[in-house]
Amino acid sequence: MSSIYQELKHECYEANMQLNALNLVIYTFGNVSAVDREKEVFAIKPSGVPYEDLKPEDIVIIDFENNIIEGEMRPSSDTKTHAYLYKNWKEIGGVAHTHATYSVAWAQAQRDIPIFGTTHADHLTADIPCAPPMRDDLIEGNYEHNTGIQIQDCFRDKGLSYEEVQMVLIGNHGPFTWGKDAAKAVYNSKVLEEVARMAFLTLQINPEALRLKDSLIKKHYERKHGKNAYYGQK
Amino acid sequence: MSSIYQELKHECYEANMQLNALNLVIYTFGNVSAVDREKEVFAIKPSGVPYEDLKPEDIVIIDFENNIIEGEMRPSSDTKTHAYLYKNWKEIGGVAHTHATYSVAWAQAQRDIPIFGTTHADHLTADIPCAPPMRDDLIEGNYEHNTGIQIQDCFRDKGLSYEEVQMVLIGNHGPFTWGKDAAKAVYNSKVLEEVARMAFLTLQINPEALRLKDSLIKKHYERKHGKNAYYGQK
Amino acid sequence: MSSIYQELKHECYEANMQLNALNLVIYTFGNVSAVDREKEVFAIKPSGVPYEDLKPEDIVIIDFENNIIEGEMRPSSDTKTHAYLYKNWKEIGGVAHTHATYSVAWAQAQRDIPIFGTTHADHLTADIPCAPPMRDDLIEGNYEHNTGIQIQDCFRDKGLSYEEVQMVLIGNHGPFTWGKDAAKAVYNSKVLEEVARMAFLTLQINPEALRLKDSLIKKHYERKHGKNAYYGQK
């Protein structure tokens, strides 16, 4: 049966299947959404469905006030966090959440991931932020909505731009990532996991390892994202 | 040839093959059983048979007093532990035992796995218990039966419910897990292994890492298992 | 073309291919041999041949004095070590050598692998020995032959039986393992690698981790290898 959201559901489905193919999740631990800015809705994985059983038509369509617009299934339990991010950060096209091992380990350690090298600087110029645990009254309240606020507050407190820094760790929980579309959000989840693993190993080898110096951060970020970028095809 | 236990054997066979597919075992290191509460028997892997050679008809049927009810092969050397758990914990439908690497490492370190994050709290609200090594006279006695007692004692001493905490580490040995059926027991073995790996990495990154706070433990456990759970499909 | 060693070559070929399938080697890092005690020869991998190119007919037949009996190719550079072990340890049917990562790490650390758990005790009752580096004059001499002596000396100094302890680490080099046939030698290489990984993680989690107590070592070894063993099929 046709739906005006068919293409959006398909984008969302494909991105969710990538989480699995990239070894970023086991079982049902993770979810990706994709937004349609014109229609002001997003498509998201249904809750608790194993990736091997997931079908494009299972994807649920939600508006920014968390109303189900289309779909038979219950959406991801993290849906309100996605809605909050789409509503407040206008340039985001996709959001991903995983429990990828090294990303979760840094989140559980409640540590920002220091920028130790060019792999990191190829993607962002700041340490990867770890948002502190939420206040108890917010946890007992509208938890997933408040997770959105928690992310936004963290970016405000640290003076970060969500357009440059497309990833965050939620203390004691795990990573959220985003990007221009759902595929880019998943890409950022994979990059984060790899950078988290490299940083872990770096500190094991040299507990006194220094952050990358500013000139190298700038050089690598600019050659990929700056005005005169020369990485990739035109 | 038909057997009244055919379905039970098949459930057990499938669950054992999952151990292998999920990279929880090498060679013959592990076993899963499935119970039939009405018939008061359980089906278990034969001892020392490689997973690639295992066939559903090899599965052995055992009663709660450890008598072989059906089957040509010798059952798993850990059979008496399974029997003890089925006999004493009436709500269990399946039991799994592995030598999965990170789970074994915590068991060898004789440490409970601290609850560091929501991945853990999505499944249970307590640290994953590590039962202390058995007394020498019990080891020299009915060892596998006594391993069952050791598990039960550990839960009594720590005030844990086997219905909530569906996993345990046996000090210096490895994990046992259980659940409503054999598939759930295997699921819990995989979750335990992943949580064990995350906790190991967390302590490497931050040796002073704190346990997850109570409000977050409660929130995550309740949203998946509480009266008003909203994780998964209805 | 037929050879009286065809079966032996095939056993050797299959065991070498297992090294690769079990992720114990990259490129050409490793070799397995299989002995024929009646004919007093063994079959061994040719030197430096990638596993994907290896064919059964490439396998070289060697006698215990290191003469090539059959085969066009140069045998493994470690051939004299194999010959020494076959000549001196009469009950060995196969020998394997790898550069598997965790085994090599313990060898490079020049540390015996402590017996921390039942996974280890299911296979042997002693710490896995690490032979100290060879004297300089022996290195400059008949190096691979002397590696055989080094292994034998290590077992004599530590009072170990090669029939029970079927594995050794050569300090700064890597593991040699053996067994009743080539397949068992490879099995022991895989078990060693897994035990090495578990022991590494155990010490990371608890640097004060204790060796498994004697009663448990005995219980686990005996239930698999003792007179009244009840592990596996009769």
Place this chain on the structure above:
Amino acid sequence: MSSIYQELKHECYEANMQLNALNLVIYTFGNVSAVDREKEVFAIKPSGVPYEDLKPEDIVIIDFENNIIEGEMRPSSDTKTHAYLYKNWKEIGGVAHTHATYSVAWAQAQRDIPIFGTTHADHLTADIPCAPPMRDDLIEGNYEHNTGIQIQDCFRDKGLSYEEVQMVLIGNHGPFTWGKDAAKAVYNSKVLEEVARMAFLTLQINPEALRLKDSLIKKHYERKHGKNAYYGQK
């Protein structure tokens, strides 16, 4: 359409695909080139193209002054480093660059990789050098060209021969490797990654681990690369 560089492009394409098959890269993180010494050009991966999309005809042909000789696509952003190495080190036939995890971790830790064992000594007799970070004015200048200078300076300062030591870590960045052809450069990237992982684990097990002694370094290097080498086929 035929090109006089078809064979060179194919060699380059195959070597780049190996990077991916050997798990040395994720996404577009890495590049390999192959040189034609007679024509004084090299073939290199186009920038930012995923390996699954890469085709032999996408490969770009460059001369030693960094002019594009053939090809529609923008070459790797690291092209000038490759050009510098080909121009200055006349015996090199291929160059590879990756962001392989353990190699990067050592680079981020700014540590040479100590020669701890024979796996290392089978390939080179020195610690694997880590070039210190570049001066700020050089970073802001012709960065990728200067990376070539940085590598050459490092080898001069440490008294190393590029013909023996076919690998380097760039501090805070990652590895470059080379060899007689592109396939050998990739082989060296894989060996480096494995040696980096072994050395990391060695130091975790024994922080006081000693370098391999000179007699063993010499023995292992010579038996593979010396005048009377007896490793491999003639």
